[in-house]
Amino acid sequence: MNSTFKALSDPTRRQILDLLKEKDLTAGEISDHFQMSKPSISQHLKILKHAELIQDEKNGQYIIYSLNTTVFQDLLNWVFHFTKPSHQDKKEDKYK
Incomplete structure (x- = not known):
């Protein structure tokens, strides 16, 4: 996941992803x-x-680049993991 964050840290690479x-x-x-x-x-x-955010496919003399949405889904799942109450939070709520 470190390579993913490194790749996303650069504004040019983020603009490429937008394209x-x-x-x-x-x-x-x-x-x-x-x-x-x-x-x-x-x-x-x-x-x-390298971060697996994009994939390429040779088409004749050209290489076509596309998004690898699977990595984005994995990243979103990881981020949303922090929005769910943890097991400890549920215990604390029970005693309020």
Whole structure:
């Protein structure tokens, strides 16, 4: 999960995820939205892929990137875990 948080900590990577939320894109299509070099975009994609936030699929001469929603679901489940009352909280409520 550390690689997930590291990947999400960067605003450029979050913007890439926002783009991929709309539709699957090639690296070139992603780089068109940024004022940075293609190798820099490639590095961001590598970090997102390592964190399993995105996946890629070769389609002819292109690689198509898409969101891996399974990781987002796992992350949300983990976050929502903190909104549920713990076993200790239930005991304390019982004695009020």
